[in-house]
Amino acid sequence: MGSQPDEPIIATKRQQVVTIHDVARAAGVTIGTVSKALNGQGNLREETRERIRATADRLGFRPNDLAQSLLRGRSFTVGLLTTDSYGRFSIPLMTGIEDTLSDAQILVFFCDAHDDVARERRYIDSLLAKHVDGIIVTARRTDARPAVNVGNTNIPVLYAYTQVVEPDALSILPDDAQGARLATEHLLSHGRRHIAQVSGPQYFESVQLRMEGMRHALNEHGLDLPEHRILLGPWREAWGYQAASILLDTDSQLDAIFCGSDQIARGVIDALRERGVRIPDDIAVVGFDNWGVIAQATRPALTTVDMNLHELGQYAGSRLLAMIAGKKEPGIVRLPCSLVIRDSCGVHSVRNTEETERRGENKDEE
Incomplete structure (x- = not known):
């Protein structure tokens, strides 16, 4: 005998969608009773309500979103x-x-x-x-x-x-001014008195508010923010590197730099380290954003303001x-920002070891 022909391919009928009518028939109740049971409405006995819900689950019933929207007006x-x-x-x-x-x-x-x-x-x-x-x-x-x-x-x-x-x-x-005050007050509380700010373009509202917040905190301690300690440029690591080099060449008293972003702060730290400046012993550095992929990878790890997004x-x-x-x-x-304390400001705190690392890991994934 010759080989048998291949079995014919028979298309199976697509499984029909289970309707509220199917649930009512299977549960032995009316459509209205099913609707009340599934929507938590009506004065039904709990036993009846649970029986109908169990039947709906067994049949794989899914409510019609469009119908639900029309019913609820949302x-x-x-x-x-x-x-x-x-x-x-x-x-x-x-x-x-x-x-x-x-x-x-x-x-x-x-x-x-x-x-x-x-x-x-x-x-x-x-x-x-x-x-x-x-x-x-x-x-x-x-x-x-x-x-x-x-x-x-x-x-x-x-x-x-x-x-x-x-x-x-x-x-x-986020409250940019409050975040800047928080960072500045932290530096002041640990003896820093000659603080510069390196940030992004002046036309950004966040830059203006962070500058105001820093100036306000300094004024409360009888200090000012001279113009030569305010350097504004692109939101780039290269700008942080350039700005730090300018500060080191023009300001021998400098003991802290507050940066408008973690990217800028990383460039600042690279420039300081290349010039033999000890961080944070000679100059402390604080960033802004708490961008985990940068803040935790920077050496030393970066103290920074978290906008709590x-x-x-x-x-x-x-x-x-x-x-x-x-x-x-x-x-x-x-809404208020918070300060995440790491090594770059010289005051590493164990308070941050759990919450900070959790946030940093989440942002690394982002």
Whole structure:
């Protein structure tokens, strides 16, 4: 006998979606009773409610999100619109937002506009078409940006790590001035009196606020911040290196440098070390950001200001939930920063060994 032909391939019928009608039939109750049981409504006996839920689980029933949205008048979705394509600031912020919103069973749509106005408008239109319950707008800098236009939809919009000038808007920002005061007061409390600041471009609001915060802390101790100790340039490691070299050539009294970012601080430390300056014995260094991949890898490990972006995101999520519920409190809210103490300032503290390392590891992953 010859070889048998291959068995014919028979396409299997796609498994049908289990409906509320199927659950009602299997449980021996009406559709209305199933709806009440699964939505926690009605005056049903607990035994009946649990039996219906068990039947729904056994059949693999999944509620129809669209139907639920129509029933409740909400989509239980939120848009997160960002221009921070690098993710340095938006990712820790986003995880905090999602921590809060996921507890409220809300799904977050992440939209990266890449600083493209047309692309941002398309994202906004798409989010509005999906009937999101709210929108959170964030960026890679805290300076003011144009407000998001949601037309006459009345969808609440919240700004986090960015701001708008409209008086009826809510913007949530880190307190840059408070963070700078915290760093400066720490250096002063450990005997440093000749402190310079190396930071980013002056047109950044964060640079101006950190300068004001440092100056305020120095003035409270009867000290000033002379112009030759303020060096502003790009947000780059190379600028930190260049600025530190300038300071060493012009200021023999210098005993501390407060940097506007961890990247700048790393360049500063490289320049000091190459010139034979002992850190922190001769000159202490403090950064800003607590970017774990830089702060913990720098030698010595970098003392730095943490903007607590994860916590800021959690707070933003809770405020958006309040706005969705109808509570509106516009204005600018600035949340406090914290100081993470490591070796570069000369006062390493065991208080940071657990919490600091946890934050640093999370940011390394980001």
